[in-house]
Amino acid sequence: MRLSTTVNGEPVIREIEPRTLLVHFLRDDLGLTGTHWGCDTSNCGTCVVWLDGEPVKSCTVLAAMTGGHEVRTVESLEKDGVLDPVQQGFMECHGLQCGFCTPGMLMTARALLDRDPDPSEATIREAISGQICRCTGYTSIVHSVQWAADHPAGAPGDTVAAEDAAADEPAPQPVGGAS
Amino acid sequence: MTIAPEAPHATHRRREFTDNDGHPVGYGRMLRKEDPRFVRGQGKYVDDVVLPGMLHLAILRSPVAHARILSIDTSAAEAHPKVKAVVTGADLAKQGLAWMPTLSNDVQAVLVTDKVRFQGQEVAFVVAEDRYSARDALELIDVEYDVLPAVADVRNALAPDAPVIRDDLDGKKDNHCFDWETGDEAATAKVFDEAQVKVTQDMVYPRVHPAPMETCGCVADFERVAGKLTLWCTSQAPHAHRTLYALVAGIPEHKIRVISPDIGGGFGNKVPIYPGYVCSVVASIVTGKPVKWMEDRAENLISTGFARDYVMRGEIAATKDGRIQAIRTNVLADHGAFNGTAAPVKYPAGFFGVFTGSYDLDAAYCKMTAVYTNKAPGGVAYACSFRITEAVYLVERLVDCLAYELKMDPAELRRKNFIRPEQFPYTTQTGWVYDSGEYERTLDKAMELADYAGLRREQAQRREHGELMGIGMSFFTEAVGAGPRKDMDILGLGMADGCELRVHPTGKAVVRLSVQSQGQGHETTFAQIVAEELGIPPEDIDVVHGDTDNTPFGLGTYGSRSTPVSGAAAALVARKVRDKARIIASGMLECSIADLEWEKGSFHVTGDPTQSVTIQDIAMRAHGAGDLPEGLEAQICYNPENLTYPFGCYICVVDVDPGTAVVKVRKFVAVDDCGTQINPMIIEGQVQGGCAEGVGMALMQMIAFDEDGNCLSASFMDYLIPTALEVPHWINGSTVTPSPHHPIGAKGVGESATVGSPPAVVNAVIDALAPFGIRHADMPLTPSRVWDAMQGHPTPSF
Ligand code: FES
Ligand code: FES
Numbered sequence: 012m013r014l015s016t017t018v019n020g021e022p023v024i025r026e027i028e029p030r031t032l033l034v035h036f037l038r039d040d041l042g043l044t045g046t047h048w049g050c051d052t053s054n055c056g057t058c059v060v061w062l063d064g065e066p067v068k069s070c071t072v073l074a075a076m077t078g079g080h081e082v083r084t085v086e087s088l089e090k091d092g093v094l095d096p097v098q099q100g101f102m103e104c105h106g107l108q109c110g111f112c113t114p115g116m117l118m119t120a121r122a123l124l125d126r127d128p129d130p131s132e133a134t135i136r137e138a139i140s141g142q143i144c145r146c147t148g149y150t151s152i153v154h155s156v157q158w159a160a161d162h163p164a165g166a167p168g169d170t171v172a173a174e175d176a177a178a179d180e181p182a183p184q185p186v187g188g189a190s
Numbered sequence: 191m192t193i194a195p196e197a198p199h200a201t202h203r204r205r206e207f208t209d210n211d212g213h214p215v216g217y218g219r220m221l222r223k224e225d226p227r228f229v230r231g232q233g234k235y236v237d238d239v240v241l242p243g244m245l246h247l248a249i250l251r252s253p254v255a256h257a258r259i260l261s262i263d264t265s266a267a268e269a270h271p272k273v274k275a276v277v278t279g280a281d282l283a284k285q286g287l288a289w290m291p292t293l294s295n296d297v298q299a300v301l302v303t304d305k306v307r308f309q310g311q312e313v314a315f316v317v318a319e320d321r322y323s324a325r326d327a328l329e330l331i332d333v334e335y336d337v338l339p340a341v342a343d344v345r346n347a348l349a350p351d352a353p354v355i356r357d358d359l360d361g362k363k364d365n366h367c368f369d370w371e372t373g374d375e376a377a378t379a380k381v382f383d384e385a386q387v388k389v390t391q392d393m394v395y396p397r398v399h400p401a402p403m404e405t406c407g408c409v410a411d412f413e414r415v416a417g418k419l420t421l422w423c424t425s426q427a428p429h430a431h432r433t434l435y436a437l438v439a440g441i442p443e444h445k446i447r448v449i450s451p452d453i454g455g456g457f458g459n460k461v462p463i464y465p466g467y468v469c470s471v472v473a474s475i476v477t478g479k480p481v482k483w484m485e486d487r488a489e490n491l492i493s494t495g496f497a498r499d500y501v502m503r504g505e506i507a508a509t510k511d512g513r514i515q516a517i518r519t520n521v522l523a524d525h526g527a528f529n530g531t532a533a534p535v536k537y538p539a540g541f542f543g544v545f546t547g548s549y550d551l552d553a554a555y556c557k558m559t560a561v562y563t564n565k566a567p568g569g570v571a572y573a574c575s576f577r578i579t580e581a582v583y584l585v586e587r588l589v590d591c592l593a594y595e596l597k598m599d600p601a602e603l604r605r606k607n608f609i610r611p612e613q614f615p616y617t618t619q620t621g622w623v624y625d626s627g628e629y630e631r632t633l634d635k636a637m638e639l640a641d642y643a644g645l646r647r648e649q650a651q652r653r654e655h656g657e658l659m660g661i662g663m664s665f666f667t668e669a670v671g672a673g674p675r676k677d678m679d680i681l682g683l684g685m686a687d688g689c690e691l692r693v694h695p696t697g698k699a700v701v702r703l704s705v706q707s708q709g710q711g712h713e714t715t716f717a718q719i720v721a722e723e724l725g726i727p728p729e730d731i732d733v734v735h736g737d738t739d740n741t742p743f744g745l746g747t748y749g750s751r752s753t754p755v756s757g758a759a760a761a762l763v764a765r766k767v768r769d770k771a772r773i774i775a776s777g778m779l780e781c782s783i784a785d786l787e788w789e790k791g792s793f794h795v796t797g798d799p800t801q802s803v804t805i806q807d808i809a810m811r812a813h814g815a816g817d818l819p820e821g822l823e824a825q826i827c828y829n830p831e832n833l834t835y836p837f838g839c840y841i842c843v844v845d846v847d848p849g850t851a852v853v854k855v856r857k858f859v860a861v862d863d864c865g866t867q868i869n870p871m872i873i874e875g876q877v878q879g880g881c882a883e884g885v886g887m888a889l890m891q892m893i894a895f896d897e898d899g900n901c902l903s904a905s906f907m908d909y910l911i912p913t914a915l916e917v918p919h920w921i922n923g924s925t926v927t928p929s930p931h932h933p934i935g936a937k938g939v940g941e942s943a944t945v946g947s948p949p950a951v952v953n954a955v956i957d958a959l960a961p962f963g964i965r966h967a968d969m970p971l972t973p974s975r976v977w978d979a980m981q982g983h984p985t986p987s988f
Contacts, residue, residue: 038238039321046231049403050906052487052905052907054907055403055906089230094230102229105875107709108875109404109454110228110454110709111403111454111709113228113229117229137914139913139914143911144879145401146879147882148880148917150917
């Protein structure tokens with residue numbers, strides 16, 4: 012079938028098999044490999060993208076269902092060479108290790124902050140509870156989202172304030188003596 | 191591997207150290223060099239590799255656990271218009287490829303030839319033009335199975351009438367796999383005979399699965415003309431894999447290149463060579479095209495490296511006032527259908543021998559019997575440091591059982607029995623030489639961070655109101671950094687690691703590692719190690735890893751061995767370069783070598799700091815004209831003298847709902863001592879991730895089977911993994927007791943938390959249930975198991 016949709020702001024027209032899952036369409040047909048696939052049962056959330064501004068699990072959406080709608084993926088978060096505050100927050104607060112869950116987490120986090128610019132820890136945990144991270148234990152992801160909430164304009168250039176650093180890190184230690 | 195250009199904001203701030211010009215150098219909290227690509231969705235994982243003309247492979251798996259194959263009809267699948275090849279075990283057997291060696295010197299079927307030995311075993315594969323067609327064609331293969339009774343419960347494996355699983359092995363008449371013992375049986379028996387207090391506890395450490403978010407897979411590309419195989423693979427050990435492919439497939443080793451690109455989590459799941467990889471290699475050879483295979487989640491959970499599966503009887507002997515004298519254990523180990531354990535050859539039970547824990551004992555003994563069952567092969571995986579998870583769980587549960595019987599505070603019982611600082615290096619009753627430790631300091635720090643005394647007071651009050659609050663502690667000692675080549679090898683490959691360092695003329699550098707990151711942040715940590723030694727900013731050091739054509743030989747990343755082994759190699763290779771730089775500096779400054787002093791990043795003449803040259807000056811000079819030694823590069827291989835022994839104290843606080851038996855982890859304090867810290871942010875991150883996994887193992891995760899050997903945990907609907915809602919806000923702390931034999935004193939930390947956290951959580955739940963008179967219940971402590979325990983029948987079950 013012929014699919015006509017919009018992905019990251021660009022119109023896309025492709026011939027696809029009707030059964031093609033959105034995650035495979037994005038990855039295999041469009042080469043947008045930032046969206047990942049991690050389970051068979053809609054449990055892991057590594058595949059989260061936006062459909063008309065709402066986070067969806069792209070393994071559970073047929074590509075055909077996006078016809079006439081708008082899809083956004085992690086690749087669209089950076090704008091004009093400037094990272095979205097959630098991307099910066101994940102780097103600043105070590106919200107990722109292997110990076111496999113990260114694109115999905117970032118899309119959910121951005122959607123959350125658009126809805127609720129100052130979410131509580133409980134709200135953040137609830138928002139990402141449909142997604143699994145095996146590496147971080149989630150606390151650093153919560154911190155990352157909070158960082159983004161605290162820096163709605165991001166931190167252009169090298170001006171990430173020293174006060175942020177002071178707030179969440181131990182005092183300098185001599186070599187081998189960090190505690 | 192390439193590193194994406196850094197974002198404008200990705201500069202690596204927040205470091206504590208600077209070189210002479212104020213540039214940051216060396217250890218300390220530093221943002222990760224790999225993150226700019228990951229947050230943009232530009233990580234390159236195996237499934238992101240796309241090659242021209244690439245085909246897709248899918249594997250047909252057995253729906254039953256034990257069955258003879260009567261016939262396989264592939265004709266309909268072959269007729270599928272998009273199918274390029276269908277291959278069965280019989281086809282592989284003709285090439286001598288139907289069986290492959292496991293990492294434990296057993297053999298494993300690549301594709302079934304005679305009979306299926308576990309549910310999910312590989313029966314045939316299809317290669318097709320796209321993913322969907324390959325899967326469609328699997329449906330068209332017709333297999334006739336003659337189903338046999340299965341051995342699913344390890345406790346029945348040695349029954350006289352148990353069906354023999356491994357009849358492929360010559361003369362095999364039972365399901366016995368191996369026996370192993372350690373310690374002194376007679377001396378231990380004597381202590382037990384005379385002991386004032388003896389406690390025996392049976393416990394099951396159930397089968398669990400690491401389930402990294404990225405499943406296993408590969409892209410095999412065999413170029414016929416060059417005769418060269420390139421394999422992009424989810425491998426934690428690319429060099430070891432290359433050698434094994436050379437041995438199994440007969441491709442000359444210099445014609446094999448294994449690339450582990452970005453890996454979406456490993457935790458041990460990506461150490462073994464799986465049949466799917468071998469099938470993909472065969473498929474690429476047969477079709478002459480690149481072939482991709484990515485397993486789905488069900489395949490990952492039912493067929494790849496599981497962990498644990500130990501049925502243990504533990505005994506502890508002590509005096510009435512709580513001095514622990516001996517520990518004895520008897521273990522029945524389930525190794526599945528093939529012994530696929532990835533452990534050093536002389537250690538069939540991994541490092542389970544450290545079950546004596548952090549305590550100064552008079553005697554210890556372990557007897558283990560390992561058996562085959564109709565379950566997936568594996569045995570060592572899942573961040574266990576070669577079975578130390580099981581050992582620490584055993585000893586830390588036993589200590590709590592003893593505290594329960596003696597009515598002593600578990601923290602004080604531990605304190606009383608610790609190996610004391612002056613006893614290090616300490617040889618345990620099972621022969622392990624612990625390098626360094628100051629346990630009481632770490633215990634004190636954890637108790638202070640958790641406000642242990644305050645928690646006990648709160649608990650007493652809550653108990654008066656019928657509330658079930660529990661406080662659990664574990665104190666673990668790990669043994670990591672395998673290992674000394676004299677003792678340790680995997681299939682004959684010694685467990686040393688190479689490292690190569692080149693400083694370019696302008697003073698930038700590239701360091702090449704034999705280990706490989708699955709999220710641990712090696713591109714950052716290893717740059718910091720070299721930076722610390724050479725005084726070059728970490729930003730100026732590129733880390734190359736995960737590509738056998740471009741890195742020196744070494745055994746890879748698992749068992750928390752990267753920093754203890756490869757980290758030592760990185761430091762030593764940098765020192766070797768520094769020694770060479772010193773010679774060049776003496777030429778440049780026209781003084782003798784002995785008159786030069788090193789200050790991070792430069793040499794100066796003793797007594798005259800104005801007479802100095804920087805490492806960058808030296809690098810340029812080393813590549814210039816003249817008669818000074820040329821170039822600034824070196825290569826070494828590091829053979830560790832001993833393992834390193836990180837340790838830590840974890841305290842967990844839970845609330846159990848008396849009405850629903852749901853366990854809520856309210857607070858968790860983890861104090862780790864991994865020796866010298868390179869990047870505290872990365873250390874803390876790894877500990878937090880491991881603690882979450884530990885909560886999962888203690889409360890949720892189990893790979894369960896029914897009596898026919900059907901796997902009941904084949905998806906994330908049934909194999910429950912903690913989300914952000916099941917884990918608390920972690921509280922971390924650390925102490926630093928450097929390793930005396932490691933060049934930078936670092937001990938490794940990757941698996942400390944998965945080793946230390948499960949007993950802390952279980953001890954907390956059991957403590958909460960104290961009003962019910964319960965001393966033990968088996969993991970995972972799901973609401974139904976806790977409820978059963980509260981009703982007076984804690985049922986260890988599978
Ligand atoms: S791939 Fe797991 S939820 Fe979509
Ligand atoms: S960073 Fe690895 S799964 Fe989240």
